[in-house]
Amino acid sequence: MKKTLLILSICLSGLLVKAQDTIVKTIPAALVKTLDGKNFNTRDLNNDGKPMVIDFWATWCKPCVAELNAITEEYAEWQKETGVKIVAISIDDTRNMLSVAPFVSGKGWDYEVYLDPNGDFRRAMNVNNVPHVFLFDGKGNLVLQHNSYSPGDEDKLYEEIKKLTGK
């Protein structure tokens, strides 16, 4: 029995190591909603071979809003220089999900925003709490992630984006 377990564990650990070596090329699949109520599958998220940021946030989360506000001031330049796209996933639940569209337009944000009111995408991405930012390169490899926000984090994010595009 012990031997069986040993072989099995070696076998499994081989698989696990293998699994860690490999890199996810597509974003995990989950059903979210667009701001105008359409269903959208997150595995279709991409930015045509350019870097993409996925930012989990909520309207009631002050640091999340501070971060997205800080980025919005420089977003036009980021896009021009690197072609990066920011996808903002609101985890606001059914109480606030219908406030997200007026909130976003009231802030003047230009991000691609989706609603994840029951946490399906959040769970698929294993996000504990917000804000949580993921940076993917053009091939879909996760190159940077950061939980929580302090002023200045957006500069470090942009440095990484620039590295990816060789700027």
Next chain:
Amino acid sequence: MLINKPIRSLALIAICIIGTTYYSTAQSSTDLSNLSGNFEINAQYYRPDSAIETVDVPEKLLSNGFFNLNYTYGKFAAGIRYESYLNPQLGFDPAYKGSGIPFRFASFTSDNLKVTVGNFYEQFGNGLILRIYEERALGIDNSLDGIRVAYEPIKGIMLKGFVAKERKFFEYPDPVVRGIDGDFQLNDFVKGFEDSKLRLGVGGSFVSKYQVDDSPSRILPENVGAWASRVNLNYGNFALNSEFAYKYNDPSYDNDFIYKNGESFYTSITYTKKGTGARLNLKRVDNMSYRADRNASFNVQTINFIPAINKQLTYRLSTLYPFTTQLLGEMGIGGEFYKTWKPSTKMGGKHGTTISISGSLVNDIKRDSIDNDTLGYATDFFTIGHKKFYNEFVLEVTKKVSPKSKFIFTYIYQFYNKKVFEGYPGLITSHIGVVDYTYKITKAKSIRFELQHLLTEQDRKNWAMLLAEYSISPKWSFAVFDEWNYGNDDPDKRFHYYNASMAFTEGPTRISIAYARQRAGLLCVGGVCRLVPASNGVNLTITSRF
């Protein structure tokens, strides 16, 4: 077993090699497999503090922990969650005591079909008749265990159905919950309608639960059904989202075993144009508590979720008198307005200005007594009750004064009927002011202050709070704050509730440690609350994902 040990080992090795080889081949062409998960441990050391009447904790240390492990391989996914409450922290239901794997699932997803067996979460529409979700901070996890199918026959049509039992702490008791939902986004599949300026979507759902009638004195319905229909309409800058729900007679502990049917109506109209946003919200709830177990209470075994209508307030002193949805009956109206003026405009000044204004008013429904006392009462759909539950007005101005410094000014007016939300008599009117100032010292270092004040003639009278936070991007953050009930009539109860914390973040991992003296109160997320007793002690939280 006929096969002897060496052969079995050989067979295993062979399977292992074949498996790994197959696996590696699969890997080399496409990356299909992925192992991921997350982790959270929250441990609190409790000290007695007789002044604020803390609860005695003989264990001294209480902790809640979670570990999720998910594996995906192409169209296949499986996962488990280990949870541990040793013992449950104060404010969480003691019935969580213990450890185990209450959540595990396997699923298959093709282009238009998803089948899940085991545990899952789900929400139909706005959740009025079905919302299965987790909210760790509140100790809520009503996940279902059964079979769920979601099918998209053509683009724009989504059909879902499930049969399952609902979680209750570490168990899945007998009541069965079943549901179906259809969502139809007409522009996606009606010919000639694809590029219409008018977008129209309709949806409908039906949920039913089965629980044995175990009452010696009453005849209880064993099957309780509920249906809901909804519409979403977008035209230009405007959008309408409306849902109506109906629940058949469902005598329960919550409604004092009356046989009246339940109803709920929830409607939102929004306006969006870059730089401006607004929302108007209407709601009516009548006898809509819906649980798998008719005898359950608090946050246990809920099937549905009625959204709260007021703004979700987050500043510390604005959470002293929190609104909670009254499932037995309420009528409310709420509105929100957001506006940003760009830099270098008259209103925007040099660096831009953002304002947000919101308000809400919630009253009881009007109830008329009737002869048939098994129905409880009669009510008119359009008439507002006289009893005032809650009223709020919030004004928030965000103003950047230089590239380095930013202010957020907030004023909140609140009316709170304590009897309705907490069971103790009291009508509380309060005014709250907050100044939130952030200054960026260098590119990575910043400091933030919060000055809060709550003014009221009732309850525990005035409160003040000061917070200072220093952070070094991207890893370190330090904060201290003190909430002070300086206006309390009893000089011996003018307590300071102080808190000192530090947090370290590296990528996905966050470690925080805090020393806190915490006031008793309701901790709320999304209009659902749990009562947290007063405490004094050290808290350690570690979260990560992989």
